[in-house]
Amino acid sequence: MTLTVAVSEPLAAGLRLSLAPLDYTLLVIYFIFVIGIGFALRRLVQTSTDFFLSGRSLPSWITGIAFISANLGAIEILGMAASGAQYGVSVVHYYWIGAVPAMVFLGVVMMPFYYGSRVRSVPEYLLRRFDRKTHLVNAIIFVLASVLIAGVNLFALAAVLESLLGIPLAIAIVASALFVLSYILLGGLSSAIYNEVMQFFVILLGLVPLIIVALRETGGIHGLFSKLATQGTAFTHPWAGTGLGGHNPFGDWIGIVFGLGFCLSFAYWTTNFAEVQRAMSAKDEANARLTPIIAAYPKAIIPFATVIPGMAAILLIPGLGTAGGLTFTDAIPALMNKYLPVGVLGVAVTGLLAAFMAGMAANVSSFNAVWTYDIWQNYIRPGRPDSYYLRVGRITTAVGVFIGIGTAFIAAGYNNISNYFQALFSFFNVPIFVAFIVGMFWRKAGRGSGFWGLIVGTAFSFGTWVLYKLGVIHFRSDIAETQWGAIFGFLAGGLAMAIATIWSKPKPISELKGLVWGHAVRDPETVGKKPPRYKSPLLWGIGALVLSALLYVYIEVV
């Protein structure tokens, strides 16, 4: 699950990278390191907490990079570059308003409730705050979504291996799945996180030369934008045409600010366990809070490595996005092939493949935690010793990967299925967030209200989409529909919770300790130790928001 513009185009079959032996050598060395990390970390996995939450032992620079890296999958990189080539600079909304504010909010406001209440997963918060119904709905949806999306990721990875390197699809699917399986079985979440951090540096080192070359060839950002002036004002001005009745395909400003910037973005970044899990694995509350805030800085810069090269590709890659030519999704691989020398190309391809595996590993390592802690331990076999749940976690990992392989083969047979999965699960995201935000800030929200918020909110998101598809209501684009569907889902879910609270009694304060605003429980490790000013989440959070605002100004005036 990522929050991106849906990109349905596959890579064109015609683009085959010409890798030299040195490039393959780099690829092999990298994957030896990945497996080596798995073996090295094996001795540290003694308890289920180690396997699912890295023993809650990591410093914030590691969890912060892992947080951004779990999101910086290859679908994100190729997809955002493709959207940049197709729609222009407006795609930056997905970073500066559609990500950074939510990440700062998670770190500054929400993280103390996740970490201080000692919950072990996002669904477990709903169990403590509301009831079993709410919990079970969230846990089951999450488990289904992650295992199916893992399969979709796997298929995407295999398709890239086939297209760029000529490896047959079936072999690519099975081999990459077994690879991910083996390193997670060995080192658990730590393996996934260590690899995410390593992958972050490698993919950046692969993308940086692309930015340099693309900007040099097109005359810098200023030169690039003036050469693209023929594509229309909105192509180089993110806020142009966002008035009500305008024509920016990214929608009107209400949809962008409240739909994308609040509903969709907060739902993805603050309640998606694949992300929050990285912050929960930090060694104390202070580090957990810094995790998403540290991640917000690279997130703000990343469009320069995805959107901008994608836009430059229109000028640099002849025939990109035209019938019979390369597809927009080819933007990044085509630039790599054209400009990167032997060695640097190997680094870039390694980073791309590592990013795919990291995406799948993030799905698998959050899936197994929710299945084991939330479903198995709560509803099926409670009260067993910890070693039992560690074993269940390992078996679950294997089962999850095999279901993922099955899904990948199905996705290979039915082209559009990936998009259906993404669309299907997107209806649930915002209503889950409603339950969180209302439950966290309104102490009196009743025990059963979370469930009704989920159901009614989902019905409204889904209903908006159905009416749009039937042509009953009109939005200027599919992107605008998702924003307004999210707003309707959010408002309806919130209203449903308020109504449900009339006959569902609020929980007593004693059961809400650490879960609601005004009754936070601080992590005992943090109490009495005021972190130094330079580690203040609030200060760094404000810094990230200011950076995003300045980047908007820069892009507007350049």
Next chain:
Amino acid sequence: MARAAKPELTPEEAKNWRLAKLFDLRSFIGALLLIFGVLVIIPGIVAGKATIDKSAGINLSLWIGGLMLVMGAFFVTWILLKPPPPVTTAEMEAARKAREEFGTQGPPTH
């Protein structure tokens, strides 16, 4: 600051500490970037005009290889200057117990 080994470390504990330093993430990243840096910078040093022209007149191998060497050296220096602290067997056991308890904490009572 490198901390001196606690004098009361048993051979077992000293071995664990050595492993903890070797298997620290910074060691892995440092080693990977140094190896990558060497392999990438070599073609940059011997690059001909055709290779450089391909990349808009920039010797990318030289720059990216060099950047990787610098970053690799940074991570290796960091782990050498600030290694993880040594942990005694008793501390390890207590921490393991706490994690075990965290993993099996029951569902809330209501």
